[in-house]
Amino acid sequence: MNRIGRGQIDMGLGTYATIYQAYKGIGKFDGKPMEKLRGLWVHAPALQAWVVRDDSGVKTLEELAGRQFTPGQRGSATEQLGIQMLEALDIKPDLFRASLADAVAAVKDNRSIGYVKAGGTAVLDGTTLELMAFTPIRLLNFEESHVAAIKEKFPFINFQHYGENEVDGFGAFTSPVQVIGQFALSDSLTEEQAIAILEGVVDNPQPQVSAFPSFGKLDVMQDSVDLITIPLHAGAVKFYRSRGIEVPDRLIPPEMK
Numbered sequence: 244m245n246r247i248g249r250g251q252i253d254m255g256l257g258t259y260a261t262i263y264q265a266y267k268g269i270g271k272f273d274g275k276p277m278e279k280l281r282g283l284w285v286h287a288p289a290l291q292a293w294v295v296r297d298d299s300g301v302k303t304l305e306e307l308a309g310r311q312f313t314p315g316q317r318g319s320a321t322e323q324l325g326i327q328m329l330e331a332l333d334i335k336p337d338l339f340r341a342s343l344a345d346a347v348a349a350v351k352d353n354r355s356i357g358y359v360k361a362g363g364t365a366v367l368d369g370t371t372l373e374l375m376a377f378t379p380i381r382l383l384n385f386e387e388s389h390v391a392a393i394k395e396k397f398p399f400i401n402f403q404h405y406g407e408n409e410v411d412g413f414g415a416f417t418s419p420v421q422v423i424g425q426f427a428l429s430d431s432l433t434e435e436q437a438i439a440i441l442e443g444v445v446d447n448p449q450p451q452v453s454a455f456p457s458f459g460k461l462d463v464m465q466d467s468v469d470l471i472t473i474p475l476h477a478g479a480v481k482f483y484r485s486r487g488i489e490v491p492d493r494l495i496p497p498e499m500k
Contacts, residue, residue: 247428248277254427254440256286258320262426263399263472270323281476281496283437284444285424285467287364287457288403290410291321292418294371295357296350297379304334304383312336313346313358320421324400325359328419331396332389343370351378361421363457365409375412384416393419399472422470429476429498437478445486464488 244265247255259282268276295301301310307329314329315322317340329336339346339355347370349355357380362368367375374380385393390402404417427437444451445463452459464483468475474496475483483490 244277247426247431250431253431254283254425256423256425259285259401259422259424259426259470259472260324260397260399261320266473279428279430280473281427281429281479282467282471282473282494283425283427283476283479284441284463285422285461285470286451287423287455287461288401288420288466288470289361289363289423290365290367290403290405290418291324291359291361291421292367292371293357293359293383294350294374295381295383296353297381299356299381301356301383302381304332304385304389307336307356307383308334310336311339311349311355313339313341313349313355315359316343316346317341321359321361324419324421327397328393328400331393347374350374363455364460365405366457367410382410382413382416382418385418390417401470401472420470422472424467424471426473427476429496432476432478434476434478434481437476438482441479441482468494 244257246252262280264270265272265277266280268274301307314325339349346355346358350357351374360368360371385402393400401420401422402417403420405415407415448458464486465488468483468488468490471494475490475494477496477499480490480495480499
């Protein structure tokens with residue numbers, strides 16, 4: 244984020260929750276808004292799984308109170324978002340701030356009941372899949388009241404509902420998604436450059452699917468306009484409109500108004 248702000252790179256990849264906070268000048272960017280930030284496309288709405296041991300007895304978010312729980316790998320965007328959501332819901336676990344390896348080891352040893360970890364598009368991360376081979380787990384569900392309370396305080400956090408077995412082996416549930424995608428500045432790419440990049444991404448997805456199979460589950464254009472939380476680059480607006488996608492007013496950048 245800092246390098247693109249200094250003009251050292253023209254575009255970047257990040258979580259839109261962080262990008263939104265930088266755009267608005269809130270959170271760790273307090274008082275330093277980056278108002279030229281612009282969205283391009285979504286790379287992955289990564290499932291943020293709230294994992295607990297099945298034998299912990301915890302079936303709701305509220306039951307995390309007082310129990311040892313890791314809100315995300317120490318220093319990660321996941322940890323930041325996990326803590327923000329717990330604060331919005333006024334739920335106070337006994338936070339075990341740890342590396343991913345230590346958090347998982349604590350769950351295996353039953354010293355901690357669970358953790359938060361981002362995976363892929365409707366896919367759990369490899370670490371959690373490995374844990375499941377040894378320890379039965381449950382994924383916690385976010386009720387409508389949870390979603391409303393969190394979005395009232397943190398509107399940049401997105402959620403997604405997964406149907407029965409949409410996440411292999413689990414029933415229907417709603418969970419946060421960490422929207423990962425590409426971004427630029429309003430003046431770091433020309434409109435023509437942004438359009439050419441998006442043409443390559445949309446019309447030739449196979450290289451990205453080969454590297455990240457979950458990319459193949461995306462409707463790249465529609466998911467981008469649904470999930471991006473800052474204004475789009477003017478070139479991106481023109482590209483999506485040219486492909487028949489309706490771009491909502493919240494995504495129209497000031498330079499196009």
